[in-house]
Amino acid sequence: MTDAAFDTPGPDHEDAPRGATRSLTVTERIRTAILAGDFEAGARLHEVRLSERLGVSRTPVRSALQSLASEGLLEYAPNRGYAVRRFSTAEIVDAYEIRAVMEALAARFAAERGLPDQEREAIERVLADGDDLLARTELGEEERIVYSAINGTFHEAIHSAARCRMLTDMVRLCHSVPHSSHRNVISFEHMDVRRRHDDHHRIYDAILACDAYRAEMLMREHVASVKTSLVRALSGRPLPRRGR
Amino acid sequence: MTDAAFDTPGPDHEDAPRGATRSLTVTERIRTAILAGDFEAGARLHEVRLSERLGVSRTPVRSALQSLASEGLLEYAPNRGYAVRRFSTAEIVDAYEIRAVMEALAARFAAERGLPDQEREAIERVLADGDDLLARTELGEEERIVYSAINGTFHEAIHSAARCRMLTDMVRLCHSVPHSSHRNVISFEHMDVRRRHDDHHRIYDAILACDAYRAEMLMREHVASVKTSLVRALSGRPLPRRGR
DNA sequence: GAGGCGCAATTTGTATACATTATGACTTGA
DNA sequence: TCAAGTCATAATGTATACAAATTGCGCCTC
Structure with missing residues (x-):
């Protein structure tokens, strides 16, 4: 849960690959964390907590969560947010x-x-x-x-x-x-x-x-x-x- | 392009189905418009113009465009927005x-x-x-x-x-x-x-x-x-x- | 004690202002 | 004349403030 590799490397890290937006970077980091099992299945992903841990605002986090939901990694319910999808x-x-x-x-x-x-x-x-x-x-x-x-x-x-x-x-x-x-x-x-x-x-x-x-x-x-x-x-x- | 059914029915229309956010409503409307051929293939979808025509802010429009891109209806390029996908x-x-x-x-x-x-x-x-x-x-x-x-x-x-x-x-x-x-x-x-x-x-x-x-x-x-x-x-x- | 109501706290949804990036026209130099 | 650079413009990306919805707790009623 408190994976060092996940938490923010600082806003001045600036290894920004050309053409990469924060949304895409954040998407990739959350995806990696999920696939690595850093969140247990069914766990809810709170936008504010994620944005604080990642050192960005809610906007790119929301974008990332939406992407991951359409990939099938997360479940979404209107007004209730995103949760790690359970796979039977x-x-x-x-x-x-x-x-x-x-x-x-x-x-x-x-x-x-x-x-x-x-x-x-x-x-x-x-x-x-x-x-x-x-x-x-x-x-x-x-x-x-x-x-x-x-x-x-x-x-x-x-x-x-x-x-x-x-x-x-x-x-x-x-x-x-x-x-x-x-x-x-x-x-x-x-x-x-x-x-x-x-x-x-x-x-x-x-x-x-x-x-x-x-x-x-x-x-x-x-x-x-x-x-x-x-x-x-x-x-x-x-x-x-x-x-x- | 100027399809009457597409433009805003007014903010007080309020036939909001329960549990539907603006993002979801807008997604549905744009999807319908695309499938009906209201935009020609390759046409770019500008966030501001769409938000003005639909009577909402850019936020739900961006969300909708992202959804439709992950459905395969739109192409996305970072910093360059969304365009109607061409199908060969x-x-x-x-x-x-x-x-x-x-x-x-x-x-x-x-x-x-x-x-x-x-x-x-x-x-x-x-x-x-x-x-x-x-x-x-x-x-x-x-x-x-x-x-x-x-x-x-x-x-x-x-x-x-x-x-x-x-x-x-x-x-x-x-x-x-x-x-x-x-x-x-x-x-x-x-x-x-x-x-x-x-x-x-x-x-x-x-x-x-x-x-x-x-x-x-x-x-x-x-x-x-x-x-x-x-x-x-x-x-x-x-x-x-x-x-x- | 059980059930329902209502308020407050938390969380998500939306609007908007600001930052950053692409784009194109214009200028300037060779 | 053409090429390259510069700058203005307009678009997207991000942050943040505010609105609306959900949720849980406490209280009241029966």
Whole structure:
């Protein structure tokens, strides 16, 4: 709650990036705090308290709260303000299902429209990085964190290749649901990073081959499969050991 | 531009619905104006002019513009304000593809989770209404408008049955794209209302039978098929008026 | 003691004044 | 003539004062 990184760095700090208004800065800081869990679910966010802690007036704070509410991170009720949104387990799982469908469509678009050079290079680089990383026999915590970044870059390159803004926006919406970001998958994808990396290769092959149907199906299963691990993790049951 | 319905009805009009702030009222009025095509695409919306025309201060206007931008109706650039978003033909078509995938997922959820009584009754009623309407041999303009409402109710009942807020939100986002609302299909679905109504029956049957796969596939094809008609209409002649 | 009424304190909503940034026209120099 | 710089203008961004709504507490009544 009293996170030092959150409180005001002073009005003369002035590292203002060009083109950034206070509203945008404040939005980003509050968003980060929420995603970091600095506020508990359901907690109300009082405009005055926030503005005092952040060292700005209520105006940019109100603007930020409105933004975050439309992102789905906050609940709003007229004359009653904003509160941190609660996500039920069902909502978190559903978000995965939705993300699976959206990313699958992105993969289809990429296959239909062809990979721009930039995205093709990014994907090939990241696939090679993954190959190198997974060549090691042992995968420790550190390797999984690195792989998480690789995973994120892969998926972002696909979205970018889809060249569809609405799709990008919607996937971003999915990422505002806790546990639903591909940056967070490390927490429950421990078991088979290798299988997931192989999925990436196949998806890339399908896109290169302009096989839209296969790209879509593979991506859908790829994302949806995490849902199973997630459900297991959320219900607190241990991961089953399999052969292979 | 100078739409009488848009300009201020006077500050003493006071038909304020309970729980509605000025920000919300203004948001609704500007949204309606945009969807009705009162502003041309790319036009900038000046805060002062809007606030004068609407008889309120800049504060609720700014709030409204921010809302509409996050709905995707406006573009925002820091220090440069808001402008009516331009939608390319590609974006409009893509929105249909996205809507197809989302509504298909909604149909799947409905099949998996079962239809609540309220939605089941709504769908059965609307299917029967459609049967009656289509029993006539001739379908004029008026019948198609009536069927458009029937179509909308059917699709909304499915969303509602999916019981997934994020899905509902995203479908709503799709509807903010011109020509992409199921309330608008009359303009290019002239050709086979009967086929589309038959789709509705099959989708309902699949949901009743808890056949999630079939419900999803049918709904996806049902929505995506309109895309074909849309592409034909858009390429055939210039864009008809936005909205409605 | 339970329930309802009303006031006061707190919080959000709105208006407005001021600060800051973009924009375009004008000037000035090469 | 053109380019670059400057300054005026007009727009957006922010702060703050005030209005309206909600909420909780205390009191009164039954």
